[in-house]
């Protein structure tokens with residue numbers, strides 16, 4: 001059967017300022033083998049979104065639909081998927097970087113990059129978490145293996161990654177030192193930070209010593225790395241989130257000081273998502289939402305994010321009512337000929353039964369399309 005369904009998406013045909021982002025109508029994707037189709041309810045926006053919007057960074061493709069964070073509802077599953085069913089609420093990070101495309105009404109991705117959304121958090125909360133929380137988790141747990149009582153230093157602790165990293169480090173029983181402007185120190189303390197440092201006024205190398213793990217999302221040159229290295233004890237670990245080439249002489253010097261240096265690029269990771277879901281379920285991990293914008297206002301979200309001054313996360317939201325209208329339109333197109341056999345044998349089991357938003361196929365055929373559409 002030809003896929004006639006469409007969806008709204010935020011697409012760019014060129015690189016540049018937020019104005020290059022346009023709302024367009026695209027074919028709705030169809031899940032391939034081992035993939036699921038997710039109706040997006042909320043999708044976080046991250047620095048890599050506005051970075052790749054402005055120029056080629058990690059993804060070299062035009063036209064381009066950005067977005068790696070997803071929280072939504074499984075609409076359909078591809079061949080071989082056993083862990084999710086249509087109607088399940090899921091959240092996850094699309095495979096980074098090439099699986100991009102969540103700033104749209106629907107997205108497909110390998111089932112195993114998702115976890116069930118915890119029942120206790122809403123889609124905005126769940127959509128804020130994946131990329132930033134996975135980054136923090138992969139840095140502090142998978143890479144540095146933070147242990148109870150260790151001293152963990154987190155630069156930009158009020159940012160999207162930082163504020164989640166603080167909570168993950170605290171959940172591991174660490175002593176956490178975080179940097180932010182003074183106005184954000186109450187926020188840092190509310191997250192559990194033990195020492196908040198104003199990086200504008202304090203010489204970090206003098207104020208902080210004996211750190212076991214530094215999480216550094218900021219340093220892209222030797223001078224920046226030196227500020228992180230200065231606070232580490234021998235045997236400590238520096239995890240940088242800006243994986244740029246480093247001079248071998250600098251790497252040799254770091255090794256000689258007995259410091260482990262790791263440059264991390266976040267990876268899609270269903271097991272990591274499950275760990276994040278568990279933390280979110282217990283309340284140990286919660287995203288602070290700086291702002292939400294409807295999908296159509298993605299450009300505003302980018303403009304706010306790229307100020308570099310936001311606290312926590314920015315999230316795009318997709319209205320359910322609009323998705324219901326899409327479902328009505330899609331079915332209307334399929335059943336234009338009014339063939340009840342197709343409705344019952346093909347579409348009803350695979351689509352209508354499992355899609356809480358879909359109207360009933362028979363209603364459509366009885367001419368109820370307009371009525372049902374106006375309910376949505």
Ligand SMILES: NC(=O)c1ccc[n+]([C@@H]2O[C@H](COP(=O)([O-])OP(=O)(O)OC[C@H]3O[C@@H](n4cnc5c(N)ncnc54)[C@H](OP(=O)(O)O)[C@@H]3O)[C@@H](O)[C@H]2O)c1
Pocket residue numbers: 046047048131132135155156157158159160161162179180181182184199217218240241242243264265266305308309310311312
């Ligand atoms: N490698 C990876 O896989 C990966 C994954 C995720 C993110 N990243 C990178 O990590 C960085 C942070 O990401 P994010 O999502 O947390 O960004 P973000 O939410 O945009 O960060 C904003 C925060 O950064 C703080 N900040 C800015 N300059 C600072 C400085 N010099 N010292 C301390 N805090 C500072 C701001 O606090 P103030 O207002 O107080 O300055 C603000 O709260 C980005 O460069 C991003 O590209 C890498």
